[in-house]
Amino acid sequence: MPPSSHHCISGCSDASDRDAVGKLLAVAPDTPRRARLNRAFLGRAIRYVAGQGVTQFLDVGAGLPTQQNVHQVAAAVQPDARTVYVDNDPVVLSHARALLADNQRTIAVEGDVREPAGIPGNPQVRGHLDFTRPVCVLLVAILHFMPDSVGPAGIAAAFRDAVAPGSYLIVSHATAEGAPAGELARASEVTAVYDQASSPLIFRDTWQVMPIFDGFSLVEPGLVHITAWRPDGPISTRFEAFLGAVGRKD
Secondary structure, three states: OOOOOOOHHHOOOOHHHHHHHHHHHHHOOOHHHHHHHHHHHHHHHHHHHHHOOOOEEEEEOOOOOOOOOHHHHHHHHOOOOEEEEEEOOHHHHHHHHHHOOOOOOEEEEEOOOOOHHHOOOOHHHHHHOOOOOOOEEEEEOOHHHOOOOOOHHHHHHHHHHHOOOOOEEEEEEEOOOOOOHHHHHHHHHHHHHHOOOOOOOOOOOHHHHHHHHOOOEEOOOOOEEHHHOOOOOOOOOOOOOEEEEEEEOO
């Protein structure tokens, strides 16, 4: 998978991506904080979805395991939750499988977000998750590495069509929308860094991210900056470069 704040700050297996992270931290030293905020959003979103009774989670582009992973957060709400992590990086898969060896409710499988139909169609995924019941699909900090030619909305649609009514989609996506002038200048530097990595980084505004949720009803408060999505405390007004939302398939 391309480097993302979902996982690559804590470690990348691809040399070009590791080099990109070093350059990224030089031009955007607040990246680790934003990665933590992204994971905090992810945790809040999982707790919400699990609280709605969903017990199946499909994390696409999961990356290297960190702390408070999807299966851990989900199991804290739904002890019988089942999770599938999907990545196309053999190093990521090796680490994940070693850590999950004793966990019968969680597996890691090979798959590529750029070939979305193959993921729910994977026999391992089908053997672990019941697609006749609701599944929560996570596309967290991954779609901003997909150019328009690949079609982020089309990727999400492939998963939407594969899951049952009552399923959920969790997305976070890099944005420069609402950025102060200094941040806008830095955004172009960040884009230039990723142009040298395995995948480009594409900032999108709200109107460009919304089509990803076609066929889903957005959970309140809708598509917002991640710190404003059901925060545990006062809403921060600081620009943090990510939009996030949770949608439900009716």
